[in-house]
Amino acid sequence: MTTLIGIVAGKGEPSVVLASDLQGTSERIEDRGEVVLRKKERGESQKIHVNDAGDLAVCMTGIHDGNYSAFLYDFIHGNINFKEAIEKGNSEALFKLNLDRFNGRMWDNSHVNSLLIATRYDDSPRLWTCWPLGRIEERYFTALGSGSEHAIDYLQSLNYLCSRDVDADWAIDAAIGALKAASKDVYTSGKDIVVVRKKDILKFGDVIRNRHKEAEKEAIREIKDKLK
DSSP states (O other), X not given: OOEEEEEXXXXXXXXXXXXXXXXXXXXXXXEETTEEEEEEEEEEOOOEEEOTTSSEEEEEEEOBSHHHHHHHHHHHTTSSOHHHHHHHTBOHHHHHHHHHTTTTXXXXXXXXXXXXXXXXXXXXXXXXXXXXTXXXXXXXXXXXXXXXXXXXXXXXXXXXXXXXOOOHHHHHHHHHHHHHHHTTTSOOOOEEEEEEESSOEEEOHHHHHHHHHHHHHHHHHHHHHHHO
């Protein structure tokens, strides 16, 4: 279960805000001779990743298996040229990832991956979606994943389509609101936020997680104090 949010903020310092839940579904294959079993397991999963070059942040939605991990590794370490893919309008690498998973058999939409990517090439923060067949499209805001319908409805209710002149503070609030709206449909475990700016990429996931842990500890201390 996944919800990924992307919002372009053009007011003030140009930036792209990415936000995600942390609920992940992984798949493990068990080969038992004549029968191959696919086992799904849920847990906390990091979904927004910054590449080694520091010029993009990528989120992936869809099944988390060995193919996913290999693709993500290549993407982060520069073995996949996304800037070149943008120029072509298509990512052959993502298409191959999804196609190879089925060994020429029937396509299963529940076992494919899509990408949400924020880049800062040439000091210009931009937002892109990359669909399972590889098509790349630029966006000013979007959402991917199981909760995307509720998230997009929420963002549209803010009238963002009519006025994209928003700053990063507004975009962060909107992204958090969209994640909360998405949680009406899917279980959402925690949040992650990354902001892509002209000169750098800022990650806030650890800050959010640590503050949640501190709040939980404080709540437990208060409970124990009341029992004394």
